[in-house]
Amino acid sequence: MYFCIFGTSAMAQGWSYPTESIQRLPYEYGLGTEDAPYVITNAQQLADLSWYVNNGTTYKGVYFKLGNDIDLNPSVKFNSDFTITSANNKEPQQWIPIGFGMSGQFFAGNFDGDGHKISGVYPKVVIGERYNSYAWGVGNDKFYACGLFGVVSNSVISNLTIENSLIILKDTELTENVFEGYYTHIGMFAAAMKGGSICNCKNFGHILVENTNSTLIGGLIGYAQSGNNSPFSMKDCENHGNLTYRGIPEYAYYNSNVIGGIAGKVIGDSFSNLLNTGTIRNEQVVTDGHYGSANSCGGVVYECSANKLSNIINTGDIYNGSGLFSSCTADSLMNSYNVGCVTNGCGIAHSAYLNVMKECYNNGDIQANEEYSDYIAGLVSILMHKEYSTLSEYHMEKCWNTGTVKHLNGYAAGLVVEFKRSLYGEYENDWVVNECFNIGSVMSTSVGMNAGGLMIWGPMKMVDCYNAGTLSADITYGLCYTVKELERCFNYEAKTYRAVESGSGIYSEYDCVFGDYYAPSVNNVYYLNISEDSESQDYETRMGKAMTIADFADGRVLGLLREGVQDSPWHQDRNDGYPKLNDADNTVSGISDIVVDKSLQTHKIFNLQGHFVGTELKALPIGIYIMNGKKILVR
Numbered sequence: 001m002y003f004c005i006f007g008t009s010a011m012a013q014g015w016s017y018p019t020e021s022i023q024r025l026p027y028e029y030g031l032g033t034e035d036a037p038y039v040i041t042n043a044q045q046l047a048d049l050s051w052y053v054n055n056g057t058t059y060k061g062v063y064f065k066l067g068n069d070i071d072l073n074p075s076v077k078f079n080s081d082f083t084i085t086s087a088n089n090k091e092p093q094q095w096i097p098i099g100f101g102m103s104g105q106f107f108a109g110n111f112d113g114d115g116h117k118i119s120g121v122y123p124k125v126v127i128g129e130r131y132n133s134y135a136w137g138v139g140n141d142k143f144y145a146c147g148l149f150g151v152v153s154n155s156v157i158s159n160l161t162i163e164n165s166l167i168i169l170k171d172t173e174l175t176e177n178v179f180e181g182y183y184t185h186i187g188m189f190a191a192a193m194k195g196g197s198i199c200n201c202k203n204f205g206h207i208l209v210e211n212t213n214s215t216l217i218g219g220l221i222g223y224a225q226s227g228n229n230s231p232f233s234m235k236d237c238e239n240h241g242n243l244t245y246r247g248i249p250e251y252a253y254y255n256s257n258v259i260g261g262i263a264g265k266v267i268g269d270s271f272s273n274l275l276n277t278g279t280i281r282n283e284q285v286v287t288d289g290h291y292g293s294a295n296s297c298g299g300v301v302y303e304c305s306a307n308k309l310s311n312i313i314n315t316g317d318i319y320n321g322s323g324l325f326s327s328c329t330a331d332s333l334m335n336s337y338n339v340g341c342v343t344n345g346c347g348i349a350h351s352a353y354l355n356v357m358k359e360c361y362n363n364g365d366i367q368a369n370e371e372y373s374d375y376i377a378g379l380v381s382i383l384m385h386k387e388y389s390t391l392s393e394y395h396m397e398k399c400w401n402t403g404t405v406k407h408l409n410g411y412a413a414g415l416v417v418e419f420k421r422s423l424y425g426e427y428e429n430d431w432v433v434n435e436c437f438n439i440g441s442v443m444s445t446s447v448g449m450n451a452g453g454l455m456i457w458g459p460m461k462m463v464d465c466y467n468a469g470t471l472s473a474d475i476t477y478g479l480c481y482t483v484k485e486l487e488r489c490f491n492y493e494a495k496t497y498r499a500v501e502s503g504s505g506i507y508s509e510y511d512c513v514f515g516d517y518y519a520p521s522v523n524n525v526y527y528l529n530i531s532e533d534s535e536s537q538d539y540e541t542r543m544g545k546a547m548t549i550a551d552f553a554d555g556r557v558l559g560l561l562r563e564g565v566q567d568s569p570w571h572q573d574r575n576d577g578y579p580k581l582n583d584a585d586n587t588v589s590g591i592s593d594i595v596v597d598k599s600l601q602t603h604k605i606f607n608l609q610g611h612f613v614g615t616e617l618k619a620l621p622i623g624i625y626i627m628n629g630k631k632i633l634v635r
Helices: 043-054 537-543 549-553 556-562
Strands: 038-040 063-066 076-078 084-086 110-119 126-129 142-146 149-163 166-170 183-187 190-203 206-210 215-218 221-225 233-239 243-247 257-260 263-267 270-276 280-284 301-305 308-314 325-334 349-358 366-368 375-377 380-384 393-397 405-407 411-413 416-420 430-434 442-444 450-452 455-457 461-467 475-477 485-491 521-528 545-547 593-595 612-614 623-627 630-634
Touching (some): 038 043, 166 183, 183 206, 183 263, 206 215, 257 280, 366 375, 375 416, 405 411, 411 416, 411 442, 521 549
Parallel strands (some): 149 190, 166 206, 183 215, 215 257, 233 270, 308 325, 349 380, 366 405, 380 416, 393 430, 485 521, 521 545, 593 630
Antiparallel strands (some): 076 084, 126 142, 215 263, 257 263, 375 380
16 A cells, blocks of 8 residues: 655644544544434544545445534635735645545545535645546556545535635645656545545635646546446536646646546536536646647536536636536536636537537637637537437537637637537437527638538538527628528528628538538528628529518518417517527526616626626516526516
């Protein structure tokens, strides 16, 4: 058994890490059973638990519960800019993680915070033995770990909040060469988990990592995966802390150091009700002064693989990454959204491997500054089938974007840049996109680049969709560049209606889907034409039907979209300039905030269809709106 602690241990703040064998039991109350768990009431008992685990007691199947709030550094303030202030300039007491590695030094019990808080967590980095795939990649059999817990196996961590805490890790603290195959896992709650779950936990602590290599950083967990007969799951967890990685050129390998607001990398069963509000930054600087790792962080999880994903939310600003994930793989992604600003990424994910994506949206502004991100989109740059899935169809339903999407060096799209079949091309089933829209501006400023209102390389079938966002690029497409079937769709972007010069009002003049050229099937497809130029009937047949502003405003287009369709999703209010899509799921029961003071003015406000309506509640009529990603009732 091998482990090493970096730094020194000292008595402070009324507790100390034991330096010799403990003869006493550390718990005054409880039996360690589910009905009568051991109760931890003070910092010394928590430190004793760490000592026992790090000396080989795993507590497999044993239950623990906090009986009080615990402050490990009561005279210290850990600030959101990663600075530390304390009374009399006193050095904070460093915490030694509970569980070094998988050679008998891991925690296998169950830890219930019982609604209490642990404050002042300031952990040391420890080095333990790697167990199978606990470290990322193949290399040395040891890895660095940092967090309240180090390594956790088949455990449940629940009902706990960590606040006023800080992790600072720099390469100077790592005694082994970072290029010798040593991996680093960092999470305020746990560095690594195998099996079990984490639920109803909140982090308000901050993390700064500099010049390490092969690092997984998460607000709560660095790395987690399912164990034998114990699928890993996360639910009802939040991160409110700021997370930053900084790297100099020799450490800036492409995406070797990654961050997620909740977790760095997770492989498990289901993840639901996850929220990040913290600012996430990955600043791996290359020699020309630019950041060298676009898509190197996710607002919630950097890399995620699960059966089901639902209610995944980000409201924090993301730098060099995407709003929710860099990459996600799942059967379904449901009811998830981003409202934070994003640079060098997408609103939801850079790449996604899904069977169903439903009721997901982006309200945050997106900009790509770097050459390392070829595509950006309001939702996902590349959307593919989940590997080895055999469904007959793959659906993107009721998804939308209202944020500005701007690329300085590549392609941009309102929703998705490119739809693909399976990564390996085994299956011939197709994507169907329905009831989706974009009203955000989409632009690419570099020469020869494309911008698509909804997509560029589109799905096989698109039904009941529209674009009303302005487009700006050398080549623009109102809806998409390639598609096989279009039904009941329209483009309301006034500048993009031609097949040449400005691109295409609906799709390109020659449509190529997976290498085959053919004329798409078009039924009830319209576009706004404010030009006096005449167009041939052949052009209108290919491109859809030209309509005037009056045709859209007075309900003519609405009637055509609803003609012959029962339970049509289209509606139009009296003051709307064009038809909108209903959102039957935005009901009064979904209200999360009741706003009484109509003078409140803090965020952009959107109606239930995702359209921006203003910033002053006092100027709005009574009703239900979306503000800061939540439904609110104005009365």
